[in-house]
Amino acid sequence: METRSNHVLVGAVVLILLAMVAIFTVWIARIGGNEEREYDIFFRQAVDGLAKGSSVTFSGVPSGQVKSISLWQPDPQFVRVRISVNGDTPILRGTTATIQGSFTGTSTVSLDGAVKGAPPIACPENNAGNICPLGKPVIPTKTGGIGAILNSAPQLLERLSTLTERLTGMLSDRNQASIAGILDNTNRLTDALADRGPEIAATLAQTRVAIAQAGNAAQQIGELAQTTNGVLANDVQPAMANLNKAITSAQASADTLNSAIGDARPGLTTFSKQTIPQINQLVRDLRVTTASLSAISERVEQGGAGSLIGQQKLPDYKGK
Numbered sequence: 001m002e003t004r005s006n007h008v009l010v011g012a013v014v015l016i017l018l019a020m021v022a023i024f025t026v027w028i029a030r031i032g033g034n035e036e037r038e039y040d041i042f043f044r045q046a047v048d049g050l051a052k053g054s055s056v057t058f059s060g061v062p063s064g065q066v067k068s069i070s071l072w073q074p075d076p077q078f079v080r081v082r083i084s085v086n087g088d089t090p091i092l093r094g095t096t097a098t099i100q101g102s103f104t105g106t107s108t109v110s111l112d113g114a115v116k117g118a119p120p121i122a123c124p125e126n127n128a129g130n131i132c133p134l135g136k137p138v139i140p141t142k143t144g145g146i147g148a149i150l151n152s153a154p155q156l157l158e159r160l161s162t163l164t165e166r167l168t169g170m171l172s173d174r175n176q177a178s179i180a181g182i183l184d185n186t187n188r189l190t191d192a193l194a195d196r197g198p199e200i201a202a203t204l205a206q207t208r209v210a211i212a213q214a215g216n217a218a219q220q221i222g223e224l225a226q227t228t229n230g231v232l233a234n235d236v237q238p239a240m241a242n243l244n245k246a247i248t249s250a251q252a253s254a255d256t257l258n259s260a261i262g263d264a265r266p267g268l269t270t271f272s273k274q275t276i277p278q279i280n281q282l283v284r285d286l287r288v289t290t291a292s293l294s295a296i297s298e299r300v301e302q303g304g305a306g307s308l309i310g311q312q313k314l315p316d317y318k319g320k
Contacts, residue, residue, distance in 0.1 A: 035087045036064065036084040036085060036086060036087060037084065037085055037086075037087055037089075037091070038067065038082060038083065038084045038136050039082070039083055039084075039085065039091065039121070039136055039137050039138070039139050040080055040081070040082050040132075040133075040134055040136045040137070040138050040139070041080070041081045041082075041083065041097045041109065041138070041139050041141060042072060042078045042079070042080055042081075042138065042141065043078065043079045043081060043097075043099065043141055044077060044078055044079075044141070045079075045099070045143065046079075047069065047079050047081065047099060047107070048101070048107065049099075049101055049102070049105050049106050049107030050066065050069060050081065050099060050107045050108075050109070051066065051069065052066055052067065052068060052069060053065055053066060054066040054106065054107060054108055054109065055108045055109075056083045056084075056085055056108065056109045056111065057100075057108055057109070057110050057111065058085070058089050058090070058110075058111040058112065058114075059111070059112045060110075063085045063086050063089040063111070064083055064084050064085030064086060064089065065083065065084060066081060066082070066083055066109060067082045067083060067084050068081075068082045069081050069082075074133075080134070081109065082134075082136065083109055085111075089111075090114045090120075091111070091114070091120055091121050091137075091139065092114040092115060092118040092119065092120050092121065093115060093118040093119055093120075093121060094113050094114060094115035094118055095111055095112070095113050095114045095121060095139060095140075096111070096112065096113045096139065096140050096141060096142040097109055097110070097111050097139045097140070097141050097142075098110050098112075098141065098142055098143070111139065121137045121138075121139060122137050123135070123136070123137050
């Protein structure tokens with residue numbers, strides 16, 4: 001009996017010593033600065049593959065684990081995930097959380113995006129209920145990786161269905177026949193171009209020559225324009241100045257002629273009113289005199305000069 005009592009006593013003492021060592025080890029670890037900190041993350045997406053004890057990484061470095069997962073009762077579309085991370089993990093303003101899935105079916109919480117010099121994420125002293133609803137700092141989320149694909153899957157499926165319907169409508173029998181005709185025409189055009197390859201090459205060569213000649217012509221036109229500018233500056237401008245002087249002189253002469261015509265207008269008026277009627281009377285008198293002289297000339301021709309003095313002789317009468 002005494003031996004059994006000694007064994008029980010020794011075992012109890014050993015267990016107590018082991019518990020004390022464990023407690024002392026944990027206490028030393030906490031004193032060494034490895035105290036863990038807890039944060040809440042509210043995901044608005046499915047957390048498939050995530051479970052209690054899942055790994056939490058910061059920029060790919062293991063930094064903690066998931067403590068609990070539950071639906072957020074005020075808004076069931078959110079899933080609250082509480083994590084604990086090492087005290088030396090830099091959870092600063094700008095840090096975000098995402099769910100990284102894997103082909104094995106397990107998921108991890110990935111933290112990244114800490115900004116150097118930014119303050120740590122913490123609950124403020126005032127109005128802590130709105131920012132920290134459960135008394136723990138909240139890390140914002142962002143959609144990434146498989147989560148982003150899963151969230152956008154309905155839109156992708158809808159767009160894929162629409163694209164499939166449009167492709168089905170476009171590839172109808174009528175459109176397929178049209179496409180086949182287009183391909184046949186394209187093949188014929190390609191064959192025709194291949195057959196006319198030498199002609200096309202010759203045409204391209206002629207085009208290059210024409211382009212070169214056009215460039216030379218453009219250069220000559222530029223030189224001609226420069227020469228024309230020089231001629232206009234050296235010869236045409238003096239000629240234009242002389243022409244302007246001649247025009248000025250002609251204008252002065254025209255003004256002088258207009259003045260002379262104005263001065264001669266009274267004399268012309270008198271000439272037209274007095275002299276011209278007298279000239280008309282003189283012309284009539286000359287016509288009468290001319291008629292008389294014509295009659296005298298005829299008498300002289302018929303009867304001689306005596307016919308002007310004596311009477312005209314009657315013709316002799318002869319009886320039957």
